[in-house]
Amino acid sequence: xxxxxxxxxxxxxxxxxxxxxxxxxxxxxxxxxxxxxxxxxxxxxxxxxxxxxxxxxxxxxxxxxxxxxxxxxxxxxxxxxxxxxxxxxxxxxxxxxxxxxxxxxxxxxxxx
Amino acid sequence: xxxxxxxxxxxxxxxxxxxxxxxxxxxxxxxxxxxxxxxxxxxxxxxxxxxxxxxxxxxxxxxxxxxxxxxxxxxxxxxxxxxxxxxxxxxxxxxxxxxxxxxxxxxxxxxxx
Numbered sequence: 001x002x003x004x005x006x007x008x009x010x011x012x013x014x015x016x017x018x019x020x021x022x023x024x025x026x027x028x029x030x031x032x033x034x035x036x037x038x039x040x041x042x043x044x045x046x047x048x049x050x051x052x053x054x055x056x057x058x059x060x061x062x063x064x065x066x067x068x069x070x071x072x073x074x075x076x077x078x079x080x081x082x083x084x085x086x087x088x089x090x091x092x093x094x095x096x097x098x099x100x101x102x103x104x105x106x107x108x109x110x111x112x
Numbered sequence: 113x114x115x116x117x118x119x120x121x122x123x124x125x126x127x128x129x130x131x132x133x134x135x136x137x138x139x140x141x142x143x144x145x146x147x148x149x150x151x152x153x154x155x156x157x158x159x160x161x162x163x164x165x166x167x168x169x170x171x172x173x174x175x176x177x178x179x180x181x182x183x184x185x186x187x188x189x190x191x192x193x194x195x196x197x198x199x200x201x202x203x204x205x206x207x208x209x210x211x212x213x214x215x216x217x218x219x220x221x222x223x224x225x
Binding site: 036041091093099103 | 143145153155160168171211216217219
């Protein structure tokens with residue numbers, strides 16, 4: 001049973017467009033939702049994260065939107081650039097615990 | 113240079129032959145964790161450790177063991193590897209858990225035949 005469902009699995013966006021990746025979770029005990037970015041041949045890197053006490057968090061061109069009642073959260077990449085081409089993972093964990101569950105990943109390709 | 117070092121980078125082994133993948137960090141980080149990455153399944157956490165002698169299971173601990181006898185080292189042990197453990201493995205460390213920036217090793221590509 002996949003506790004964190006991520007879609008789409010692949011995404012192609014034109015340069016300058018908005019990339020949107022969606023995630024949904026089932027365990028209501030989750031209260032920390034990080035996103036990771038992974039370039040080919042590298043380990044994942046923490047990109048941005050949110051807690052359920054806010055509905056949105058923005059860092060530069062990256063924004064997380066969070067809908068607690070729907071148990072959904074999404075990553076928006078504004079003004080997408082070819083350098084954003086990577087695999088993105090959403091994840092979820094519980095406060096005070098260091099166990100993390102990942103989504104399946106989204107391979108983003110930004111074309112010029 | 114701050115880094116997480118995994119060894120070996122590549123390993124081909126046979127079913128049932130015990131192996132250890134080493135992970136060492138030089139940043140005095142308390143938190144260390146192991147992940148496996150598989151096509152179509154993404155990343156999954158195997159084990160993590162909050163400090164010396166403190167380890168706990170991630171989502172897919174079956175078939176793996178870990179130990180944390182020293183702060184800098186967190187080896188991953190496969191007592192009896194099977195083909196379904198063929199995967200890309202990453203070790204990571206951070207100063208304090210998931211909410212801090214994690215430093216990842218280069219990855220270990222393991223093939224069990």
